[in-house]
Amino acid sequence: MQPFTYELIKTCKQSGARLGVLHTPHGDIETPCYMPVGTQATVKAMTPRDLRDVGANIILSNTYHLYLRPGHELVREAGGLHAFMGWERPILTDSGGYQVFSLGDSNRILEDGVEFRSHHDGSRHFFTPEKVMEIEQALGADIAMCFDECAPYPSEREYARAAMERTHRWAARCKAAHTRTDQALFGIVQGGAYADLRVESAKTLADMDFIGYGIGGLSVGEPKEVMYDMLETIMPHMPADRPRYLMGVGSPDCLIEGAVRGVDMFDCVLQTRIARNGLALTKYGRRMLRNNEFAHDFAPIEEGCGCYACKNFTRAYIRHLVKAKEILAAQLITTHNLYFSLRLMEEIRQAIRDDRLLDLRREWQERGGME
Amino acid sequence: MQPFTYELIKTCKQSGARLGVLHTPHGDIETPCYMPVGTQATVKAMTPRDLRDVGANIILSNTYHLYLRPGHELVREAGGLHAFMGWERPILTDSGGYQVFSLGDSNRILEDGVEFRSHHDGSRHFFTPEKVMEIEQALGADIAMCFDECAPYPSEREYARAAMERTHRWAARCKAAHTRTDQALFGIVQGGAYADLRVESAKTLADMDFIGYGIGGLSVGEPKEVMYDMLETIMPHMPADRPRYLMGVGSPDCLIEGAVRGVDMFDCVLQTRIARNGLALTKYGRRMLRNNEFAHDFAPIEEGCGCYACKNFTRAYIRHLVKAKEILAAQLITTHNLYFSLRLMEEIRQAIRDDRLLDLRREWQERGGME
Numbered sequence: 001m002q003p004f005t006y007e008l009i010k011t012c013k014q015s016g017a018r019l020g021v022l023h024t025p026h027g028d029i030e031t032p033c034y035m036p037v038g039t040q041a042t043v044k045a046m047t048p049r050d051l052r053d054v055g056a057n058i059i060l061s062n063t064y065h066l067y068l069r070p071g072h073e074l075v076r077e078a079g080g081l082h083a084f085m086g087w088e089r090p091i092l093t094d095s096g097g098y099q100v101f102s103l104g105d106s107n108r109i110l111e112d113g114v115e116f117r118s119h120h121d122g123s124r125h126f127f128t129p130e131k132v133m134e135i136e137q138a139l140g141a142d143i144a145m146c147f148d149e150c151a152p153y154p155s156e157r158e159y160a161r162a163a164m165e166r167t168h169r170w171a172a173r174c175k176a177a178h179t180r181t182d183q184a185l186f187g188i189v190q191g192g193a194y195a196d197l198r199v200e201s202a203k204t205l206a207d208m209d210f211i212g213y214g215i216g217g218l219s220v221g222e223p224k225e226v227m228y229d230m231l232e233t234i235m236p237h238m239p240a241d242r243p244r245y246l247m248g249v250g251s252p253d254c255l256i257e258g259a260v261r262g263v264d265m266f267d268c269v270l271q272t273r274i275a276r277n278g279l280a281l282t283k284y285g286r287r288m289l290r291n292n293e294f295a296h297d298f299a300p301i302e303e304g305c306g307c308y309a310c311k312n313f314t315r316a317y318i319r320h321l322v323k324a325k326e327i328l329a330a331q332l333i334t335t336h337n338l339y340f341s342l343r344l345m346e347e348i349r350q351a352i353r354d355d356r357l358l359d360l361r362r363e364w365q366e367r368g369g370m371e
Numbered sequence: 372m373q374p375f376t377y378e379l380i381k382t383c384k385q386s387g388a389r390l391g392v393l394h395t396p397h398g399d400i401e402t403p404c405y406m407p408v409g410t411q412a413t414v415k416a417m418t419p420r421d422l423r424d425v426g427a428n429i430i431l432s433n434t435y436h437l438y439l440r441p442g443h444e445l446v447r448e449a450g451g452l453h454a455f456m457g458w459e460r461p462i463l464t465d466s467g468g469y470q471v472f473s474l475g476d477s478n479r480i481l482e483d484g485v486e487f488r489s490h491h492d493g494s495r496h497f498f499t500p501e502k503v504m505e506i507e508q509a510l511g512a513d514i515a516m517c518f519d520e521c522a523p524y525p526s527e528r529e530y531a532r533a534a535m536e537r538t539h540r541w542a543a544r545c546k547a548a549h550t551r552t553d554q555a556l557f558g559i560v561q562g563g564a565y566a567d568l569r570v571e572s573a574k575t576l577a578d579m580d581f582i583g584y585g586i587g588g589l590s591v592g593e594p595k596e597v598m599y600d601m602l603e604t605i606m607p608h609m610p611a612d613r614p615r616y617l618m619g620v621g622s623p624d625c626l627i628e629g630a631v632r633g634v635d636m637f638d639c640v641l642q643t644r645i646a647r648n649g650l651a652l653t654k655y656g657r658r659m660l661r662n663n664e665f666a667h668d669f670a671p672i673e674e675g676c677g678c679y680a681c682k683n684f685t686r687a688y689i690r691h692l693v694k695a696k697e698i699l700a701a702q703l704i705t706t707h708n709l710y711f712s713l714r715l716m717e718e719i720r721q722a723i724r725d726d727r728l729l730d731l732r733r734e735w736q737e738r739g740g741m742e
Contacts, residue, residue, distance in 0.1 A: 040691075040692075040695045040697055041688070041691065042692060042697050042699045044697065044698055044699070045698040045699070045702070046699070047679070047699065047702060047703075048683070049679070069691065069694065069695055070666075070687070070690075070691040070694070070695075074666070074667065074687065074691075077667060077669075078669060078685065078687060078688070084685075084687075084688055085688065086683040086684050086688070295441075295445070296445065296448060298448075298449060308418070308420070312419070312457040313457050314449065314455075316441070316445065316449060316455075317412070317449070317455055317456060317457070319441075320411075320412065320440070320441040320445075321411075321413060323440065323441070324411045324440060326411055326413050326415065327415055327416040327698055327701060327702075328413040328415070328416070328417070328418065330698060331416070331418060331698075331702070332418070
């Protein structure tokens with residue numbers, strides 16, 4: 001089995017963006033890459049075959065959700081997450097750090113870990129760095145993330161510092177507890193919206209020598225300009241030979257702006273979530289297919305798109321499916337939104353190759369595709 | 372465009388069941404056949420590609436639902452139902468006769484037609500034979516059904532007679548109003564659970580020389596033995612050179628028992644509806660995949676099944692999807708249930724070819740697959 005490595009192929013002369021390859025036990029992934037989210041061991045409304053068809057190479061799954069249901073022991077018994085969900089390509093699992101704060105009820109942060117209640121049944125649970133490593137190693141993804149504390153936005157400086165420092169201590173404990181050699185462990189940079197804390201976090205984690213780095217605690221309510229500032233602030237302090245993963249971020253504008261600032265990996269539920277509400281991403285901006293304007297519109301979701309939905313169905317038909325609450329609406333719009341985002345990543349990689357990523361950004365801005 | 376014809380290939384020496392081919396404008400269909408139901412211009416949770424993969428050759432869609440939403444004029448504008456829903460193989464539309472009674476509110480039966488209220492918004496509508504022909508011709512399926520009155524079970528003899536006679540008068544009006552030469556119009560035999568009425572209906576409609584015949588008003592609450600009796604009673608009076616379609620019936624036992632009695636076509640929502648509740652059909656009987664017994668069961672839904680769901684996923688995984696209310700559960704179990712039923716039809720056709728359909732029935736009974 002090939003070890004996990006990151007290969008930096010080139011840097012865009014126009015923007016500093018990075019073209020690279022992640023070599024993982026389940027195959028190679030060109031970066032910058034977007035990871036569709038399969039929260040409960042399924043990317044909603046997509047079969048693994050559908051996922052391959054839209055060009056997905058790596059997906060994300062959620063440790064918090066899988067721990068609660070069906071339980072990581074069952075997934076281990078099934079042969080790991082790849083076998084359990086029938087997905088043979090790379091997988092990344094998050095650590096549940098974000099979810100215990102955003103979904104868990106009456107959580108209590110202690111130095112040892114976080115006590116929280118299940119959002120399903122109110123049962124009590126306790127996540128420590130060691131426990132999370134046990135869970136993620138049972139799930140057996142190609143990439144595991146350290147357990148972190150994600151401070152909300154806005155946070156007082158002292159709170160952001162305390163959360164960051166705890167995140168660093170937990171990162172060390174995760175590293176000590178992590179033993180799987182066929183799984184890469186990434187550290188997570190925190191520090192809220194404070195530039196100096198972010199730099200301190202990036203440096204501290206770099207010294208700990210992780211295989212890759214997540215950038216956490218962004219896109220949690222702050223203005224996008226703040227997120228972009230934080231990225232620009234920390235990038236000079238991130239090891240150039242390690243992949244950089246901007247966690248939970250992936251709208252079309254953020255994919256481009258993140259890549260411009262040197263991000264290698266993204267994940268986001270936006271694509272699949274808005275699809276289930278009838279909202280499609282296109283290079284001309286978003287289209288709410290439920291709207292009356294599409295009732296007699298026999299064009300595809302996006303003109304010229306090569307996805308299964310666009311090659312076979314019209315806006316009028318998909319609008320009908322949305323109005324009729326048919327499952328096929330979610331299937332088709334999810335297919336399109338994922339294909340759209342994965343194709344955008346291809347465009348971004350080609351633009352880096354051609355040293356014209358800022359030109360690409362301007363084209364997308366002018367067309368309205370970043371709205 | 373080839374005209375619509377039915378070709379009787381052979382009759383099973385053991386049972387009298389019929390092997391045949393329906394030649395339609397959108398392709399040939401071997402009979403006996405099962406038609407998956409696409410009520411709202413989509414077979415729930417299945418793309419047309421998925422439908423082809425499970426072996427579907429003809430599907431049914433519902434006139435009542437499409438008339439109300441999105442409206443038959445929109446479907447006509449889209450180029451007909453095949454183009455609208457991206458399905459290039461044959462389609463049959465029912466007439467809405469059953470739905471205006473079972474779904475429409477405060478319906479009122481007049482000689483001219485039926486007044487009913489939409490189950491969506493309570494709006495008033497009036498279906499006459501002529502109106503239904505207008506709608507079905509706008510939808511443009513390969514096979515259209517006459518507008519009929521379906522008497523409930525049980526019905527008084529006089530009520531059943533009145534409904535039957537009105538169905539005959541409406542059949543004549545449908546025939547007069549139907550003008551599309553690329554669409555076959557089927558009459559519908561009624562008569563409730565009264566053998567003499569059923570015979571009278573079969574003879575009357577045979578005299579009207581329809582291209583094919585539906586058998587309506589069965590599987591509406593009567594014991595299955597009554598349905599089988601009615602089939603045996605009418606079959607000698609059905610023209611041998613025309614296809615016989617048992618409407619709304621399609622559980623595994625009914626597919627076999629119907630074929631044994633000379634039925635050529637079936638449709639049923641059971642396969643797709645129970646799938647969305649986690650219930651799978653197998654040759655050993657039904658399996659409720661939600662059940663705890665499957666929590667650690669890493670076998671496929673049905674041992675030896677060749678469908679996409681069974682080749683790639685375990686009961687434990689699908690149970691997890693059902694419990695987690697994931698759309699993929701419906702996609703996978705629907706895939707299996709349709710594949711299962713279409714494969715059963717292949718087995719039935721092969722048994723007719725080999726003059727051993729009663730043997731096949733016994734094998735299915737002994738294995739528990741007809742429960």
